[in-house]
Each structure stands twice: as structure tokens, then as C-alpha cells.
Amino acid sequence: MVPVIYRSEYLSYDFGPDHPFSPLRLAMLVELLEVLDPGWNPEPPPQARREEVLAVHAERYLRRVEAAARGERPPGLVDYGLGTSDTPAFAGMDAAARWLVGGTLTAARLVASGQARRVLQLGGGLHHAQFDRASGFCVYNDLAVAIHHFLEAGLRVLYLDVDVHHGDGVQWIFYEDPRVLTLSLHESGRYLFPGTGGVFEIGQGGGTGYSWNVPLEPYTGDACYLEAFEQVFEKALAWFLPDVILVQAGADAHFLDPLADLMLTTRAYERIFTRVLEGAERYTEGRAVFTLGGGYSFDAAVRVWTLLYFLLQGLQPPGALPEGWLQRWRARLGHELTATLHDPAPPPAVPRRPEIERYNRGNAARLLDVVRKYLSPD
Numbered sequence: 001m002v003p004v005i006y007r008s009e010y011l012s013y014d015f016g017p018d019h020p021f022s023p024l025r026l027a028m029l030v031e032l033l034e035v036l037d038p039g040w041n042p043e044p045p046p047q048a049r050r051e052e053v054l055a056v057h058a059e060r061y062l063r064r065v066e067a068a069a070r071g072e073r074p075p076g077l078v079d080y081g082l083g084t085s086d087t088p089a090f091a092g093m094d095a096a097a098r099w100l101v102g103g104t105l106t107a108a109r110l111v112a113s114g115q116a117r118r119v120l121q122l123g124g125g126l127h128h129a130q131f132d133r134a135s136g137f138c139v140y141n142d143l144a145v146a147i148h149h150f151l152e153a154g155l156r157v158l159y160l161d162v163d164v165h166h167g168d169g170v171q172w173i174f175y176e177d178p179r180v181l182t183l184s185l186h187e188s189g190r191y192l193f194p195g196t197g198g199v200f201e202i203g204q205g206g207g208t209g210y211s212w213n214v215p216l217e218p219y220t221g222d223a224c225y226l227e228a229f230e231q232v233f234e235k236a237l238a239w240f241l242p243d244v245i246l247v248q249a250g251a252d253a254h255f256l257d258p259l260a261d262l263m264l265t266t267r268a269y270e271r272i273f274t275r276v277l278e279g280a281e282r283y284t285e286g287r288a289v290f291t292l293g294g295g296y297s298f299d300a301a302v303r304v305w306t307l308l309y310f311l312l313q314g315l316q317p318p319g320a321l322p323e324g325w326l327q328r329w330r331a332r333l334g335h336e337l338t339a340t341l342h343d344p345a346p347p348p349a350v351p352r353r354p355e356i357e358r359y360n361r362g363n364a365a366r367l368l369d370v371v372r373k374y375l376s377p378d
């Protein structure tokens, strides 16, 4: 049984009913996994301590989050990314964010100590949070705290970010560190938040060559995405030789996602997750940690993460979703939900644009050209 880290306190990370980062997605997911897997038995993590969060964040920033959590609104709060429309301040936000950090840190501890090879943190993935600033729905960077723990344990980390948005927070925190290779595939920053993640952001100082970005054109579909992914992922493993892989498994590159424009189906996600597990077997003695991330179509995100759960457990994913669960959540959300785990049909046709393929392929090739001299043994 692969450990799954979760506790109901994760649901308190809640920016309010109109915010896209809704805890309902997680509630839906947990309820579905309870029904589908008789072996469902998540491990509740401890809350991350303040000092653990301070490993990757500025103290002055923590003080602002703590004040906002108490309902105070000190001047200059927005300079710390708090109280914005993306990341509104809410009562208890410090504690809520520390529950998520605690989960990802627990996952990292289990793997670093050799107690587990694979772990699924059923939450977290707050990749936009910066050293001294909240950003894009992310308060504390649980991924960076976990990476810090791996580094302390002497493990070199391949961080793979398949969220549709650039994994900027993790990238900047480890921008000068050659012990962490960050690899983010995302919709191009020319069209999408946070605007960064170009091919030439390759790291700095001793970390030069260790930040990898593959910006993708809007309307990129499965085949084109997977081609770019295969091109760079294998090279990241073979050149960097990581000790562990940490995956931010954002589901917002799915074609149903309302906030972005990539066109992946559940089949592409299945391939990505399978490929990561194969890569871990070959290169890291199986060591891999997965977190959730963005994913704003309730329908798609819950199915992508259910698929991830079953693949990690080595269990056969179900074909159809349980009728009772579908009925409950259709009524609660007031809209239709797909009745099968995989997308039943391909995404709506978009005009075939050969320049999408050319652009994506070119970016993946350009990236490898630029970083080759820093990492490649040849």
C-alpha cells in the first residue's frame, strides 16, 4: 500500500465560495476514493511548524500571513501578495496553509527516511508561493519545504511540474541551487499567469542549467504535449541522475479547465504519471512523491487525481464512476459530471495549426541545446 497523506483540515484552505481554488474539489475526490477503494486509509500528517516554513520563506512574510490570519490588515499587506483578488486574506490562513505544508513535508520524510518509496500527498502543490510573497492562490510553498528536507537528507531532487501554469515559486527559490533540477511544462507565459517560464530562464550562479522550462502554445493537445514531455523528461533523468522525483500534478492542463487553454485529456495524464513511475524505477530506486496542484474543472481535476491514485497504488482504475457519488455531486454542484474515469470523447476540435507543433518542438529542442553544456556528460 502506497501511503496517502491527507486530513480533513486541508479543507480549511479556503478563499471563499467564489474562488476557483475550492476545497470542494478535494472533498469530492476523497469521497470518491472512499467509495472506490476498500483499502482507502490515508495517513493524517502533523501540521508544519513555523520553523519548518521558515526554511524557505522570509520571517517578515510569515508575520504578515499570521497577522492576516488573525483578521488584522497591516498597511502594505498587498506588497506581500496578501489580500489580493487571487490570494485574499482569510481567518486562519496561516494554520490552513501549514496543514498543507505538513502533508507534503510528511511525504518527503517518509521517502527520505526510506520508510516508503512512493507517496501521494492528497493536497498541496502550491508552486507559486515565493520567498517573501503569496501569489496565485499559494500562501506557503509546501513543495519548496519538501525539497529543502530532501536536500538536508543529501538527496538531489528532480522537480517536475505539469500544472498548466509555470512553477515559478519553486524555480526562483532554488534558482541558484544545482542540487535541484526544476522542470516545468506549461502554457506559455505570453498568454497565461504568471508570465514567466521562458526557455532561457535556466538558473543562475552555480544553478545555471538547472532550471528547465517548456512553454507550450494554447490548444496544445495530447500528442504534441507528450512528444515535448518525452523529449525533455528522459534527458532530465539521464543527465541529472536525481535521487528522488517530486511531482506537482496540477490537473489544469486538461481541456475542460476554465482558467487555461491546453487541451490534454485524461489519457495524456495517465501516460505522464506512468512515465514518471517508470523513470523513478530506473533512476531513483522508485523514490517519487506526488502532490496535487491547480485544476479548476471539478469534473476533470477529480478524475485526473483519481487516476493518479490508482496508478500509484498499482490498482486497476475503475471504468465507470459510482452512481450514488455522481448523483450527490451533480445535485450539489448543479451541473453535469462525466460518468467515466477517462474522458469518453476527445476534446472539441480546434483548428489544426501546424505552428503549434513547430513552436513546442522548437522550444523543447532549444531548451536541451541551452542546458546541455551544463549537465550532459557528453
Ligand SMILES: [Zn+2]
Binding pocket: 163, 164, 165, 250, 252, 293, 294, 295
Ligand atoms: Zn495551475
